[in-house]
Structure formats: C-alpha cells, structure tokens
Amino acid sequence: MSATTVDTPQEKRGSGSKSKYVPQDGCLLEVDDLYVEFHTEEGVAKAINGVSFDLSQGETLAILGESGSGKSVTAQAIMGILDMPPAKIPSGQVRYCGRDLLTMDPNERRHTRGPEISMIFQDALSALNPVFPVGWQIAEMFRQHRGMNKSDALERAVGLMERVSIPAARERVKAYPHQFSGGMRQRIMIAMAIALDPAVLIADEPTTALDVTVQAQIMQLLADLQQERQMGLILITHDLGVVADVADRACVMYAGRLVEKSEILDLYAAPAHPYTRGLIDSIPRVDQKGQTLAAIGGLPPNLTRIPPGCPFHPRCYLARDICSGERPELRELVPGRFAACHFSEEVLGA
C-alpha cells in the first residue's frame, strides 16, 4: 500500500467537517499536457506524450487502451508513485481541486494519497502484504490516517469488509491474503482503497484476472460505492465491454497519447478515430453471430521509437502521406468530442 504515513485525524467526507481541498465547479482532477518518459538502457521510452483529461465529482471516466499504451503509468503519475528515476516527468500538471500535485510539497502530497485520491492496483495479490492479516492491513489505514486506537480501527475494518461483502467478515479479519480467493482479495483491495473515503478512486484493471461471474460482482460493487459516495472514478481497462457498462466518458490511449476522448455513447456509436474503430470492430460480441473479425494489422510501436507523424499510421487503413509527416493534435470535433486524426470527419462520415 502506498498510504502508510502518519496523518492528522480527519473526519469522514460528507459528514460535516471538510477536507481542505474543494472541487471547483465539481471538477476534481485535471491532467494537463502530461509527459512521462523512462530512461532505460535501450533509450528513452516515451510512455506518456501530452495527455490531458479531467474528472468531475460522481463521474466515471474510462481509460481504454492495449497493453503498453500507458494506462498504468498515467495512473501512477497521478498517484505520485512512479519510481523516479527511471521515470521522469518533463512537463505537465496534475491538478487536484486546482492544486498542482506535481509541484506540491512532497509531504503534503503524501497526505493526499488515501484520503483524497486512492487507487486499486492491477495486481491485487501483490498489492496486499502477504505477512499481515487483511483486517490488520485495513485497520492500519485508520490508525495511521485517523489516529484511531486499535480496537476502533479493527471495528471499522470489519465494517468495511462487510460493506464489500466478505462473508463472515468478523471471523476473517485475522485471515491472511492467501486464505482468500482472487475475487475476495479484490474486494479487500477495494475496501482499503475506499477506507479513507477518497474523492477520487482510480481502479487499474480491477477485474482483469477474475472470472466473469466474479467480475460482474466486483463491477457492481464499484458502481454502488461510487454512487453512494459520489466519488470520481477512473476506470482503467482494455476491455471495451466493461467500459460500455459503467463509464460516462472514455479516453482511448495509443502509444502514450489520447487518440480519442468523448461521451461513451458517441464513442461506441460512431468512433472518430480509426484506432477506436478498429478496436471496436476487432472484438467478437457474445450477442452476435460470428463473421470474420476485422483485425487491426501490425502491433503497437516500441515506445523508444514511436513512428513520426501520427503514431498509428503504420497500422491505419486510412493513412495518407500527411499522416507520416504531421502529427495530428487532439482536437474538438463537436463539443465534447475529441480525436487526434487528420481525417476524423471522414471516419465519422463512414
């Protein structure tokens, strides 16, 4: 867990006393032209190349993209848990309630992790500490951040475990992570992530390793918790199906850039970027009978050698000469719809 520092006691959000961070016009988080690179032996991997998006209270924003497109790195940059080096953030801002986290005093920033912004990690098993009982791990959050005594903290842990539907929670607070199934561990991760009542929750592939029936339970739980607490939720996934079920808006990432950003209904009904369109066309649907899938040819690029111009051009069915020379910026096509393609109008018209 990231948040294990001593903090001043703080009251529950919404229960009267307030966090010192106040959303402006409902806007919680703004990522503004963010760049992240990794300095490795092979060269500089440009993992994030000018990403911008915002998140409002009560909103679910999906970040979609294939493996290596930069989803987790974006989340880690927001959380401030990138290892630097090898990571470097050459420019950009991550504003939480108007305050830039990247230039914030490290100590103050640390105190935002947990009570303000919190994250569920891609790999639930490795994110839990195997040598401590899960109840203790949850209770520790209350002890450290809220200054609670041991028995109160443990009581809160039981309550949270019940809230995320761990059967026989009271008997199992002393159980160790390996004694829980994958789905139960994910529930415990969720319990820890919401323990301090954060305003922003980032869920990085929260269901990828789980079976569909368990995946459905977990997504339901996340949706309920978000409603109940009016959190801003960033849902990171490569699964277009999961996104369609829960997100209000979605960003599509490719090679560390946003190639499309729009309302979820628009994105699926009429994608404005050839890559988004390719993704949607390449997945089989359980409610459709098979025909040949329209696969996207080729592979995502190596981030140390991103193709010039539009990074998608080597794989794009629409590519023209200009595409390898000029990089398309993310532009607003109609209010609320953004795409980074020279020919988005054509894609939409198609």
Added chain:
Amino acid sequence: MPEVILRATDLVKHYPIKAGVLRHTVGHVKAVDGVSFDLHKGETLGIVGESGCGKSTLGRVLMRLEEPTSGSVDFDGVDMFQQSGSAMRRLRRDIQIIFQDPYTSLNPRKTVGDIIGEPFEIHREVVPKGGRKKAVQDLLDVVGLNPEHINRYPHQFSGGQRQRIGIARGIALRPKVLICDEPVSALDVSVQAQVVNLLERLQREMGLAYLFIAHDLSVVRHISDRVGVMYLGKMVELGTEDEVYQRPTHPYTQALLSAVPVPDPTLRGKREQIVLSGDVPSPANPPSGCRFHTRCFKAQDVCSVEEPEFVQRPDGAGGHRSACHFAEVRQIVPTSDIPTREPDEGRGSDGARIGAGAPPEDVPAPGVDERGVIDPTRPAADYQIGHDDVAPEPRDRQS
C-alpha cells in the same frame, strides 16, 4: 453432421492431495470428473467455464500428456489409452496442442526453426531430412511469419507472433485435431483478432478439428460450431452454438452469459443480470448432488441430494444436453446477426491486407520490420528503421 473424429467417454482425472511427512493421500482434486463428448471432423468445439473447472486438465488428458484416472477416448476408431509404442506414436501425430502463454510455452534457447521443426525430428518419417528447412519455412509462411526469420529466437517476436509460432508447430504434422488451450487469452485485443482469423483460415484450408478452450464466451461463440460448458470438473451443458447461446437451459450457463460484458453502452441497464453469489467451491471437495447448488438461483432441496443427469433436455427446439433437474430455456443474450462489415476501401477483413496481394493478417510486407511499425503498403525504404530490428521486449501484463 460430419463423422466423429474423437469421442471422450466418462473421462475422469483426479489428482491426489498429499499431506504430512509420510505424504499420505488425504483426498483428491477432482479436476475432471466424468466428461463425455464427441468432436467431429473439421468442427470447432468450444469449452468454456471459470478458472479451475478442469478445461486445461481435459486438454492434457486428451493429448495423453497425463493418464486419466478412468474413462476412455476413442480417436478415429481406436481406443487411445490402450495404444502404446508405434501405434501411439502414430496417434500423436494426429492430435496436437497449442498453449495459452506465448511467453513461456516456447523454449527460449531454441531457434524458431528448431521449435517448429521439432515434430519432424520426433516423427522422422513425415518429412525427409533434406526437406525439413523448406517445410519449416512453408509453415512460417502459412501462419504469416517471415520465412527468413527461421534462425531467430522466441524473444525476438511479439506475443501474437509467438502464438503464431506455437500454431505453426501445432500444425506441422498436419494433425486431425488441434487442442487450443486459451490460445488468445494473453494477447491484446487487436492482435487477438489476427490469431482468431488465422485459426479460422487454417481450419478451412486443412479441415482441422479444434477443441477450443477459453474462458472468454464471446471469442468462443465467434469461433465455435458447438460449445460445452464446464463447472467443477463436469460438463453441465453441451450443444450447438445456437443452442448454448440462444437457448441455454442450465442456470450456470445463463448466469455466465448474463455476466459477459457487451461493448455496447446502449444496452446498459437493459440486459438481464444474473449475479451469482460467492466463488467457485474447491474441486477437492465439490458440493453434493448438483455441484452448482451452492451458487444456483434456482436450487431446490433435491439439488443438494441428487445429481442431475447430463442428458438431452427440451429447449424449445430439438433439445440438447444439460445437467439440471429444472432445466428450462431462458434467453439471456438476444442475438443479432452481425451486419456484414463492408470492408473499407483497401481494408481487408483482417484489417492488414491493404492493397491486393498483400500477405494475410498482420504479416509485414517482405523486408519490413515485424513489429508492425512499418506501413505494409509502402516499400521499406521509406523508413529509417532497419529490417533487422527485433520485436519489442514482451510487455509485462503484471507490471
């Protein structure tokens, strides 16, 4: 229906659980516990079910990588588990397997040529020694890899390309049956479609029968002619794609189908949701009676006492096999036929074949860097990146 190529009857595989210093057997993991089905020539039988239900074990037993605890497999008229020596060797040519993980299933110290040529070493009679290199290069070509890359090592290929290597090895001996154990699960969505299309093409060309094991019900529907649903070592429902997906009668199948996310936000809130409680019980100690009764939304008293038979049950049409005392049709996913996607100008069905005569799937044009960062429609000389570049390091899903 075409001829049966493989018939499994009452297959059982139990793994002993040992405990204590003396390693006494204290119980058994009932990984596969009485599974029967037919596989027909040239068809794809999909096997779905949640993690641990015994799908991979079934595949390994059918390959005879492990001996079954009991039961029999009849392959093309011979009882597979009774064969030995040269007869078994002959059988092994006809049934091959490809595995889920393209990162670990290939020996990293062997060249692609050695890996794909290995079956020819074991079955020397298939291709005379002098013709092996050519045979391997032909195979590379068939699966859409550059035949010149015969001396490269697995790490020099991407995940999708490694899966192609696995497929090339799998089809080297021109088997009649190919068992595909989660062949696309580890791949990115865009690459997954390339491999699915390749498997479909090979089936058409070679008349292969596939046992296609996967947990992704959408992919299985797409590729399968018939589908079997497994739960805790048992087959609970088996039928044609239509029967299982449009007229499911088993509550477990219905719950699985309702949980599959559909990439269509207009359906939000409109789809039927059957949320199952709890997790899959341990196969070491499966529930009595119907194994699904601990999670079943329809369970009655009889369910925990009496095991339902896996037999033909009415489904509103011809009927198909299902193991539920209270089997009844419930349509979960109203199905539409895909409107035929008109390929865009220059955009082939596999998205990569831009322009006539280009190679299949994601095959880069000759001389083009196989990472695919090069536009296959253009001469490689347009790019400063050389052909000898290798694929990126495997991207770590766990990271």
